[in-house]
Amino acid sequence: MDLRYEAFCFADPLFYDEQLEIGAPVDDFSQALPTPATGWVAADRGIWRSLSPEGRQLPGQGWKIHVSAGLDNARRVLVQVHEYCVEHRIAYKHLRSLMILLARNSKYAPRDGSAKLITIYPVDEDELGRVLEDLAVRLEGEHGAYILSDLRYGDGPLYVRYGGFAEQWVEHEGNRVLAIRKPDGRLVPDKREPTFSVPDWVKIPACLQSSIAARRSGDPDQFPYRVTRSLHFSNGGGVYLADPKAGGDEVVLKEARPHAGLDRAQIDAVARLRREHEVLDALAGVPGVPRAFEHFTVWEHHYLAMEYMPGTSLGNWLARNYPLTRRDTTEADLTAYAARALAVLAKVEETIEEIHARGFVFGDLHALNILIDEDDESRVSLIDFEMAATLESGSRPALGAPGFRAPADRTGFEIDEHALAALRLWIFLPLSALLELAPAKLRGIADFVERRFGLPEGYADAAVAVLASRDETAEPAPVHTELDQEKPDWPLVRKQIAEAILASATPERQDRLFPGDIEQFRFGGACFGVGAAGVLHALDVAGVGRFPEHERWLIDAVRREPPTRPGFYDGSYGIAYVLENLGHHDEASRLLASSARLVEQTTDHALEGGLAGIGLTQLHFAAARQDNEFGRQALSTAVRLAEALETAAPPGKFARAGLLSGWSGPALLFIRLFEGTGEPAWLAFADQALRRDLEECVLADDASLQVRDGATRTLPYAAIGSAGILVVAEQLARHRPDAVACESLPELRQSCRGEFVIHPGLLYGRLGLAVALGMGAEPEQRVREAIDLHLARLAWYAVPFRGGLAFPGNQLLRLSMDVTTGSAGILLALAALLDGKEVLPFLGSTPSPHTSGR
Numbered sequence: 001m002d003l004r005y006e007a008f009c010f011a012d013p014l015f016y017d018e019q020l021e022i023g024a025p026v027d028d029f030s031q032a033l034p035t036p037a038t039g040w041v042a043a044d045r046g047i048w049r050s051l052s053p054e055g056r057q058l059p060g061q062g063w064k065i066h067v068s069a070g071l072d073n074a075r076r077v078l079v080q081v082h083e084y085c086v087e088h089r090i091a092y093k094h095l096r097s098l099m100i101l102l103a104r105n106s107k108y109a110p111r112d113g114s115a116k117l118i119t120i121y122p123v124d125e126d127e128l129g130r131v132l133e134d135l136a137v138r139l140e141g142e143h144g145a146y147i148l149s150d151l152r153y154g155d156g157p158l159y160v161r162y163g164g165f166a167e168q169w170v171e172h173e174g175n176r177v178l179a180i181r182k183p184d185g186r187l188v189p190d191k192r193e194p195t196f197s198v199p200d201w202v203k204i205p206a207c208l209q210s211s212i213a214a215r216r217s218g219d220p221d222q223f224p225y226r227v228t229r230s231l232h233f234s235n236g237g238g239v240y241l242a243d244p245k246a247g248g249d250e251v252v253l254k255e256a257r258p259h260a261g262l263d264r265a266q267i268d269a270v271a272r273l274r275r276e277h278e279v280l281d282a283l284a285g286v287p288g289v290p291r292a293f294e295h296f297t298v299w300e301h302h303y304l305a306m307e308y309m310p311g312t313s314l315g316n317w318l319a320r321n322y323p324l325t326r327r328d329t330t331e332a333d334l335t336a337y338a339a340r341a342l343a344v345l346a347k348v349e350e351t352i353e354e355i356h357a358r359g360f361v362f363g364d365l366h367a368l369n370i371l372i373d374e375d376d377e378s379r380v381s382l383i384d385f386e387m388a389a390t391l392e393s394g395s396r397p398a399l400g401a402p403g404f405r406a407p408a409d410r411t412g413f414e415i416d417e418h419a420l421a422a423l424r425l426w427i428f429l430p431l432s433a434l435l436e437l438a439p440a441k442l443r444g445i446a447d448f449v450e451r452r453f454g455l456p457e458g459y460a461d462a463a464v465a466v467l468a469s470r471d472e473t474a475e476p477a478p479v480h481t482e483l484d485q486e487k488p489d490w491p492l493v494r495k496q497i498a499e500a501i502l503a504s505a506t507p508e509r510q511d512r513l514f515p516g517d518i519e520q521f522r523f524g525g526a527c528f529g530v531g532a533a534g535v536l537h538a539l540d541v542a543g544v545g546r547f548p549e550h551e552r553w554l555i556d557a558v559r560r561e562p563p564t565r566p567g568f569y570d571g572s573y574g575i576a577y578v579l580e581n582l583g584h585h586d587e588a589s590r591l592l593a594s595s596a597r598l599v600e601q602t603t604d605h606a607l608e609g610g611l612a613g614i615g616l617t618q619l620h621f622a623a624a625r626q627d628n629e630f631g632r633q634a635l636s637t638a639v640r641l642a643e644a645l646e647t648a649a650p651p652g653k654f655a656r657a658g659l660l661s662g663w664s665g666p667a668l669l670f671i672r673l674f675e676g677t678g679e680p681a682w683l684a685f686a687d688q689a690l691r692r693d694l695e696e697c698v699l700a701d702d703a704s705l706q707v708r709d710g711a712t713r714t715l716p717y718a719a720i721g722s723a724g725i726l727v728v729a730e731q732l733a734r735h736r737p738d739a740v741a742c743e744s745l746p747e748l749r750q751s752c753r754g755e756f757v758i759h760p761g762l763l764y765g766r767l768g769l770a771v772a773l774g775m776g777a778e779p780e781q782r783v784r785e786a787i788d789l790h791l792a793r794l795a796w797y798a799v800p801f802r803g804g805l806a807f808p809g810n811q812l813l814r815l816s817m818d819v820t821t822g823s824a825g826i827l828l829a830l831a832a833l834l835d836g837k838e839v840l841p842f843l844g845s846t847p848s849p850h851t852s853g854r
Helices: 003-010 075-087 098-104 125-138 208-214 269-282 314-320 330-356 415-424 432-437 439-452 460-469 490-503 533-540 548-560 570-581 585-593 596-602 613-625 630-647 664-677 681-694 720-734 740-748 765-774 781-796 825-836
Strands: 040-045 049-053 059-066 092-095 118-122 149-153 157-165 169-172 173-183 188-189 225-234 238-242 253-256 292-298 300-307 371-372 381-384 698-699 705-710 712-714 798-803 804-808
Touching: 049 075, 049 585, 059 125, 075 098, 075 118, 075 125, 092 098, 118 238, 125 157, 125 208, 149 208, 157 173, 157 208, 169 381, 169 596, 169 740, 173 381, 225 253, 238 300, 238 825, 253 269, 269 292, 269 300, 314 330, 314 371, 330 381, 415 432, 415 439, 439 460, 439 781, 490 533, 490 804, 490 825, 533 548, 533 570, 533 585, 533 825, 548 570, 570 585, 570 613, 596 740, 613 630, 613 664, 630 664, 630 681, 664 720, 681 720, 681 740, 705 720, 705 740, 720 765, 740 765, 765 781, 765 825, 781 825, 804 825
Parallel strands: none
Antiparallel strands: 040 049, 049 092, 059 118, 059 157, 092 118, 149 157, 169 173, 173 188, 225 238, 238 253, 253 300, 292 300, 371 381, 698 705, 705 712, 798 804
């Protein structure tokens, strides 16, 4: 579960979005902050509104001031800062509404941007000192959440950090990040971490010396525990394992930050921690509920020490034991798993019944709050009681896990009963999050669970009875789509997907044209992977047609805000590729020329944002324009990659292997260079690059080869995972079947044959596995059967949308239309599997179209 996605679910019930909608005038801060009549420039950019005095030049970087505030005092604080900055002609920016502030300070919002209502840009250190001194007086007594990345000034809501004023970018560990410039002119990352730090060449100004002294004055001996490991972080605080300094058993410490980690009832982490302490005291002695030891405060943070409950989360348990992710699952496997799963559910139900007997509602039952002792599966515990409440209070939890949280018409014990019913389905088919987006999927999921696992008759009906909506007046959504037919009409399906994509377009917006993954708010709405360029490419390749008004939007977007990244999927080269293919040659040339400096700075090897994608694009332009200069550029890029391959770092803790992030992307470039030059050395480099990705793979217990990600997870996907390696390895095998990397082809194919895949999409989901299986020259029968199964299971995710069919993106919480996670990628995959078309740029056509799927 990627908790970042929750913060993008506030604004729209169907699509991931930033909290841009201002709503009622009273919620729009600009109503209370009119732009000065003359001499100022105001601009809205995303969630921020900036005001700058005309003619005042700011440095590229320096000490910036952040101002924090709560929801109750945000307007008051903002008015004070606005009046001061206008009077003294100081540039600043502020969040545009209270709803945005709530979203940015919610429990699962990113910690590095939390609590910042205002950013002020002093031109030098003298102005820094004056502004801090003056605003400290104006804002005396005001409160706000602590800004973790900054140094606090005084006791109020003022914080400072050295960083960039203007946007500058540099590559760091495979990603393009915001940068600052060293005295020698080199760009280095502008660290935005949840802890205060200063670049080593920057001196602390005199006006901050007292703040530094105050920060260092804390007595570490005041903290009564020795933290041994961090377990979890959220915007509200951390969870840690710790040993008491006075001696005793290991405990779990839960931390809460004042005014931070707000839930939808606007309650902060401290209030929830106090409630959790009270609940645990009242539930003392209930088996499976941790004991609370003490609640204490150090500095401004609150802590609750409680009993350590052994085990792994039910989510991890399922990932390790779920039979449908493995190939060739037998009926005996399903029966054995069902028995274990039902036993676990029974223990959870027992604990919930004990909690109810004490008069409490747990309120937040889901797979990550249930622990299973791996040495004794009969020992099941519940954790995280911050949403619990007495039955008498009638309160409803203001936070909850997607797919498990109860609808508004459930109260009291019904809240837990709803979560238990969701859990009874989830443990056999973990798609519960999809049911919030598409409730009409409930019956189909329940019936599949009962039928596939041979569960007792009535199991599905019992779950549906609890989970189904009680609103009889609500218009029911269509339950079946064309994909639910035994033999779908695939031309109709593809037509419906295209119709939904086009119906989702928002040409009136400047930040995006088609809704997609949350990364479009980081990379921009024009790029290939999650933006308009990729969607227009997919519509064209799939034979849907050309859309001049949308192409105009793409051109205008790039002119208005030139990409700050050069990569294929995340920046300028992917957009230029699409513009060139759509006939906008001058625009493509202009974009490539403007990216030259960015390309020079790029050292990342990957296809997504690095040299592999750049080199492949250069090869494409060399062929399309018959231009040798592009060919020379491609050779130069490939040489840089070959040199980097020789000194490539060993595999890290977390996965990067695969088509987008790993060395499989460079391997693809090397193969294409061999095809163009006939030089066998390029195939040797391709083999070496693929072997580097294979170093990140482990053999699973079903003899499939998958990419290792951390200590417990393996990945079969195309973007990051074994399917991405397989796609390129199959192409190497056409030229050099005896290559060392090709020895792993059978095991890589096995990794793509599992029946269950959490997401439907191309690069992080089911259809990427199907396409990878289809890249073999002559797929064997069981491979064709696996492709058929992937196509059949696509029905699980299909959601009717404005007369067409749409699909959820990553995390299943909202629909996506992009190439990387959504419908455009699915459209490309179907064109490849059914028509033999090129699934993604540079991959070539599918060797054997999968005619049985027609």
